[in-house]
Amino acid sequence: MTSITDPPQGSFRPSMLINDTRYRSYTFQAIAFIVLAASIGYLLDNLFENLAAQGLEISFGFLAAPAGYDINQTLIEYTSQSSNLRAAVVGILNTLLVAVLACVTATVFGVLAGVLRLSNNWLVAKLMAIYVEIFRNIPVLIWILIIYGIMTIVLAAPRDFRGDDPAASMFLGLAAFTNRGVYIPLPQFTRGFGAAELGAIWDWLLVIALLIGSLIATRFVTARATRIQEATGIRPKTLMTNLAIWFAPLILTFLILGLTFEIPALRGFNFAGGIKIGAPLIAIWFALSIYTGAFIAENVRAGIQAVSKGQTEAAAALGIRPGRIMSLVILPQALRVIIPPLISNYLNITKNSSLAILVGYADVTATLGGITLNQTGRAIECVLLLMLFYLLISLLISAVINVYNNAIKLKER
Amino acid sequence: MTNNHDRSIAFVRTEDVPAAPPPPNAAGPTKWLKDNLFATIPNSILTIVALLVIYLILQGTLPWLLNGVWVSPSLSVCRDILDGATGACFAVLTERWNQLLFGFQYPADLYWRPGLAFILLFFAAAPVLFFDLPRKLLIFTALYPFIAFYLIWGGSILTPIVALVGVVAGAAVYQRYVKGSFALGFFAGIVAALIVWNLGGLIIPDEEITEGAMRSVASRDLGGFMLNMMLGVTCVSLSVPLGIALALGRQSSMPLIKYICVIFIEFIRGVPLITLLFVASVMLSYFFPPEATVDLFLRVVIMITMFSAAYIAEVIRGGLAALPKGQYEAGDSLGLDYAQSMRLIILPQALKISIPGIVNVAVGLFKDTTLVSVISMFDLVGMIRGPILASTDWQGIYWELFGFAALLFFVVCYGISQYSQWLERRLATDHR
Numbered sequence: 001m002t003s004i005t006d007p008p009q010g011s012f013r014p015s016m017l018i019n020d021t022r023y024r025s026y027t028f029q030a031i032a033f034i035v036l037a038a039s040i041g042y043l044l045d046n047l048f049e050n051l052a053a054q055g056l057e058i059s060f061g062f063l064a065a066p067a068g069y070d071i072n073q074t075l076i077e078y079t080s081q082s083s084n085l086r087a088a089v090v091g092i093l094n095t096l097l098v099a100v101l102a103c104v105t106a107t108v109f110g111v112l113a114g115v116l117r118l119s120n121n122w123l124v125a126k127l128m129a130i131y132v133e134i135f136r137n138i139p140v141l142i143w144i145l146i147i148y149g150i151m152t153i154v155l156a157a158p159r160d161f162r163g164d165d166p167a168a169s170m171f172l173g174l175a176a177f178t179n180r181g182v183y184i185p186l187p188q189f190t191r192g193f194g195a196a197e198l199g200a201i202w203d204w205l206l207v208i209a210l211l212i213g214s215l216i217a218t219r220f221v222t223a224r225a226t227r228i229q230e231a232t233g234i235r236p237k238t239l240m241t242n243l244a245i246w247f248a249p250l251i252l253t254f255l256i257l258g259l260t261f262e263i264p265a266l267r268g269f270n271f272a273g274g275i276k277i278g279a280p281l282i283a284i285w286f287a288l289s290i291y292t293g294a295f296i297a298e299n300v301r302a303g304i305q306a307v308s309k310g311q312t313e314a315a316a317a318l319g320i321r322p323g324r325i326m327s328l329v330i331l332p333q334a335l336r337v338i339i340p341p342l343i344s345n346y347l348n349i350t351k352n353s354s355l356a357i358l359v360g361y362a363d364v365t366a367t368l369g370g371i372t373l374n375q376t377g378r379a380i381e382c383v384l385l386l387m388l389f390y391l392l393i394s395l396l397i398s399a400v401i402n403v404y405n406n407a408i409k410l411k412e413r
Numbered sequence: 414m415t416n417n418h419d420r421s422i423a424f425v426r427t428e429d430v431p432a433a434p435p436p437p438n439a440a441g442p443t444k445w446l447k448d449n450l451f452a453t454i455p456n457s458i459l460t461i462v463a464l465l466v467i468y469l470i471l472q473g474t475l476p477w478l479l480n481g482v483w484v485s486p487s488l489s490v491c492r493d494i495l496d497g498a499t500g501a502c503f504a505v506l507t508e509r510w511n512q513l514l515f516g517f518q519y520p521a522d523l524y525w526r527p528g529l530a531f532i533l534l535f536f537a538a539a540p541v542l543f544f545d546l547p548r549k550l551l552i553f554t555a556l557y558p559f560i561a562f563y564l565i566w567g568g569s570i571l572t573p574i575v576a577l578v579g580v581v582a583g584a585a586v587y588q589r590y591v592k593g594s595f596a597l598g599f600f601a602g603i604v605a606a607l608i609v610w611n612l613g614g615l616i617i618p619d620e621e622i623t624e625g626a627m628r629s630v631a632s633r634d635l636g637g638f639m640l641n642m643m644l645g646v647t648c649v650s651l652s653v654p655l656g657i658a659l660a661l662g663r664q665s666s667m668p669l670i671k672y673i674c675v676i677f678i679e680f681i682r683g684v685p686l687i688t689l690l691f692v693a694s695v696m697l698s699y700f701f702p703p704e705a706t707v708d709l710f711l712r713v714v715i716m717i718t719m720f721s722a723a724y725i726a727e728v729i730r731g732g733l734a735a736l737p738k739g740q741y742e743a744g745d746s747l748g749l750d751y752a753q754s755m756r757l758i759i760l761p762q763a764l765k766i767s768i769p770g771i772v773n774v775a776v777g778l779f780k781d782t783t784l785v786s787v788i789s790m791f792d793l794v795g796m797i798r799g800p801i802l803a804s805t806d807w808q809g810i811y812w813e814l815f816g817f818a819a820l821l822f823f824v825v826c827y828g829i830s831q832y833s834q835w836l837e838r839r840l841a842t843d844h845r
Contacts, residue, residue, distance in 0.1 A: 029669040036673065043700045050699045121456050122449035123463045137826035138819045139780035141794060146819070149811045351685035357787060369691055379695040386691070387684045394683035 047380075062376045063088070069371050071362040073278045084372050091367035092389060098285055098363065099350040105289035106349060107342070110296025117301050128297065135294035140352055143291050148283035148359045155179045158270050176264055176271055181278040183264035183271045190258035203257055210249050217245045280361035284353060292349050296342060303338035304330065336408050340401055347397045351390060364389060477501050481813075487806035505807050506817055513817070516636015516791050517800045523567070523630065527639050530564040533557060534646065542832065565643070568622055568629035575613030579606040595752030632710035636791035638821060644792075645779040648717040652778075653771065655718065656725030657764075661755065663730055674726070681723035686781050689716040694788040713785055721778045728770030732763035765840055772833035776826045783822075793818050 017027045051057060063085040070080050075093045078086060117128035135143070158178050161170065170176045176183040189203045221238050229235040264274030307330050315329040316322075354365040365386060373382040437443055451457045480500030484507065485491040491502035506513065515524055537557035540550035559573035583606030591598030621629040635643065662674035681689070693712040701707050736759060744754030764771075786795030797814045801807055 025667045029667050032667075032670055032673070046702050047699050050703055053703055116459075119456075119459070120449070120452060121459050121463075124459050127463050127466070133827060134823065137776070137780075137823045137830070139783045139794075139822055141780075141783045141786070142815055142819050142822065145794070145798070146812075146815050149815065153811060354685040354687045355784070355787075357687070365685075365687060369688065373691075373695070379691075380699065383688060383691050383696050387688050390685055390688065391680065391683040395679075398679075 056377075058380060060381055062372075062378050062381070065376075067367075067372065068375065071367065072360075073281060073362060084368075084376070087372060088364060088368040088385070091362055091364035094361065095350070095353050095356075095363040095365075098281060098288070098353050098356065098361070099346075101285050102288040102292065102349045102353065103346045105285070106292040106296055106345070109289055109293030110342075110345075111300055113293060113297035114300025114304070117297060118304060132294045132297050135291050136298075140287060140291045141355055141358065144283055144287040144355055144358055147287045148279065151279040151283050152179045158266065161266050161271075170264075174261075174263060175274075176266075178271065179279065180270070181276050182282060183274045183276055185261035185263050186274045188260050188262055190260055206257075207250070207253065210253060214246050214249065218242045221245065278361070280356065280359040283359050284356045284361050288349050288352055292345050292352075295348075296345055299338050299341045299345070300334075303334040303336075306337045307333045339408075340405060343397060343401050343404070347394055350393055350397070354390075483507055488808070488810050501813050502810055503813055505801070505810050505813055509801055509807070512637060512796055512801065513793060514637045515639050516634065516796060518634035518636060518791075519630060519639075520628075520634075523626070523628075526564045526567065530561040531639075531642065533560060533564075534642075542836075563627075565635070565639075566630055566632070567627045569618055570627070571613075571617045575610065575617060578613060579609035582606060582609045595750070595756075632708040635710065637796050638793045640785070640790065640792040641779070641782045644714065644717060644782040644785065645775075647714055648721055648782075649775045649778055651714070651718045652720075652722040652725055655722035656729055656771075657760070659722060659726035660729035660733060663726065664733060678723045678726050681720055682727070686717070686720050686784055687787055689720055690784060690788050692716060709788075709790065713788075713790070717778065717782070720781075721774055724774045724777075725771055728774060729763060729767045731770065732765075732767035733759065735766050736762055768840065769833055769837055772829060772836075776829050779826060779829070780822060793821065 017023050064083050066081050067084045067087040068080055069087070071078055071087065071090055073094065074090045075097060076086075076090060078090050113128045113131055116124050117132065119125050119128075155177050156179065158176075158180065161176065161178070174185055221241055225236050225238045262273045264271045264276075266272075311329055311333065312325060315325040320328065353363055356363040357366040357370055360366070368382055368389075369386045373379055376382075434440070438447060450460045476499045478501060480495070480498060481503040482491045482494050482500060483503050485494060485502065485504035486508065488502060488505070491504050495502075511521065511524060515527060519527070534557070536550075537554045540546045540548070540554055556577070559577045562576075563570060563573045583602040586605040587598045587602030589598070590601045623629070659674050659678060662670050663678065665671045665674070690713065693716040694709065697712045697715070698707065740758060740762065741754070744758040747754075749757065783792060783794045785792050786798060789795070789799075791799055797818060801814060802810070
């Protein structure tokens with residue numbers, strides 16, 4: 001038995017491919033598929049014809065060949081005889097290094113500026129508004145070049161530190177700001193137990209393990225304080241205990257391992273010893289930090305303003321002190337708004353770090369997409385690998401955003 | 414009663430006492446200072462630190478700015494004029510003004526052409542930006558791309574005319590058939606335009622015009638801030654329609670269309686613009702037929718348009734998602750088909766919500782046009798880094814040029830974002 005609203009059965013006509021909504025979507029998809037396949041085929045056909053005309057073929061063999069160029073700032077061992085693949089890995093590590101550094105400092109700048117922009121102090125609020133507007137409205141490329149200019153033109157050359165009455169002197173006698181880079185003290189362990197060829201890696205692992213242990217211990221102390229507060233109504237003081245847990249084991253370990261600092265010193269025409277942070281790295285790091293900091297400041301401001309005023313008033317009516325209102329009532333709600341755009345700002349930092357090529361910082365765009373590409377002429381392979389790397393990073397970060405969003409979603413029952 | 418009162422009390426005031434002025438520190442500037450700058454001790458410290466920062470910035474820049482030299486043929490002459498005093502050499506801006514604006518290869522006697530195109534841009538953009546203006550002005554907006562093309566590139570006037578005739582023919586065919594079905598009208602319009610362009614291509618003379626006021630200028634001769642403006646305006650206006658199509662495609666119920674759009678958007682958003690520009694400069698030519706020579710400007714426009722279209726698509730998807738489901742159902746229950754309900758009900762509301770986001774993307778895109786200097790195009794930053802800083806006259810100058818570039822971009826981008834805020838207030842129909 002069929003109801004009268006059922007469509008007529010068994011009478012398919014070709015015109016129904018256009019006029020019947022049941023079949024029309026298949027028609028459209030078939031057309032779209034044909035167009036897509038045809039254009040991809042056309043592009044690939046052109047590609048192979050062009051490659052054949054130039055006697056080239058797609059091959060990733062060049063990755064194993066020696067790179068033949070030097071990189072000034074590397075995190076892993078690298079010589080000009082290393083392979084192109086290793087040069088690309090050096091570039092990837094450098095990209096990740098500058099991205100992580102810039103994410104940390106951009107968050108600090110952004111949170112400071114965002115909170116201060118809501119300050120009761122008129123002058124400070126206006127100053128922060130000017131900071132945000134100026135940095136958001138000027139291309140990051142120009143900021144990178146300006147800060148690179150400050151690094152290389154304004155700062156003193158190493159030879160200015162020479163002589164009895166030098167034109168420049170070291171900051172507190174510890175760090176030197178020169179136009180070739182910043183030299184800071186290098187921490188070393190005189191009685192470290194790490195194997196010599198591995199450097200101080202075991203000593204640092206021990207320090208990290210200690211810090212993790214302290215973190216767990218302080219959380220335990222806090223949890224105990226909360227339990228006591230809930231049982232008796234009086235919260236025991238935990239500040240001194242926590243400070244002791246953080247610092248006592250650390251200082252003890254440093255004493256046992258014999259922590260000293262190797263202070264950079266002028267030898268010959270340049271500084272030696274200590275850690276050198278090259279001018280290009282500082283330029284790109286600082287420029288990305290203040291530029292993205294301005295965007296993060298706006299997110300922070302929007303997040304704090306999104307918490308309705310009734311929440312503050314309700315907390316105040318319960319007799320909670322202003323500091324705890326911020327940490328217990330406003331921030332947990334504001335973070336829900338702040339964190340997703342914050343993570344996408346981190347993604348922007350990672351993508352914008354590709355501009356490092358402008359100032360000669362050897363990130364992955366400069367090694368794989370710059371020198372390797374120009375020397376081997378493997379344009380298609382290099383650009384594809386480069387895109388693949390950035391795509392992986394951004395998919396990873398999107399996954400983090402999705403996990404976070406699901407975790408903090410308002411649980412409605 | 415009153416009489417009684419008169420007798421018992423020695424003095425009765427018959428009129429109001431004039432209000433006493435408030436205490437000096439509870440009114441006027443003192444109160445404002447106390448409330449806003451010195452309310453608490455930490456607040457006062459903040460104020461003093463802020464004043465110190467302002468003082469340091471002004472002390473560093475003001476003498477340099479005010480003591481600037483505006484006329485001088487080279488940096489060494491400028492340094493002689495300053496004679497050791499602190500001061501900027503703004504002379505580089507006046508001396509290289511045309512290069513900064515138009516690049517170093519655009520013929521000097523033809524500067525009036527891009528200049529005129531720039532002025533006309535305001536007239537073309539005005540009716541789009543301010544809807545209080547008469548709607549008839551939109552005709553000029555529609556004609557503007559062809560006029561601007563002719564002014565900037567020059568050459569045969571037949572080229573823009575054939576392009577215009579093709580668009581008019583396409584629009585006419587679309588109007589004729591859209592009554593039946595939107596898809597039919599749309600595709601028939603495109604086919605008509607393609608036919609006119611192909612036929613028209615036959616009558617356009619092949620040889621370039623090398624003489625006279627309207628002679629041809631090659632794309633590689635474009636440069637300076639003009640190039641930034643051209644890339645910005647072209648790519649934003651092309652990427653809005655493309656972005657709308659991608660956003661609708663992403664919401665489509667047809668899986669194939671949906672996944673094509675999703676993959677395109679996520680791929681473009683996942684890679685930095687600079688890698689797409691590498692594609693434009695070294696890779697894209699492999700995908701064109703061997704005999705075709707597509708110039709770099711067009712290749713860059715294609716890539717930047719795709720880039721910003723993906724971002725605009727995400728903004729518009731947000732706008733579409735923000736509409737209540739009832740709006741879609743209302744369109745269906747009125748018996749409108751998909752194209753009609755999108756055009757008449759959904760998109761007008763969704764685009765209104767998306768305006769701030771679209772403007773943000775536009776500002777970001779305009780800032781990103783400076784990236785073309787990395788693939789050796791001579792835009793404003795490319796001009797500064799290349800020909801000007803490398804010239805013997807001005808080698809060693811730095812802050813004046815980048816300060817100027819920063820100022821130029823700030824003025825444009827800040828202006829656009831102020832416009833967007835005005836528009837948001839203007840379009841706010843919920844009376845709060």
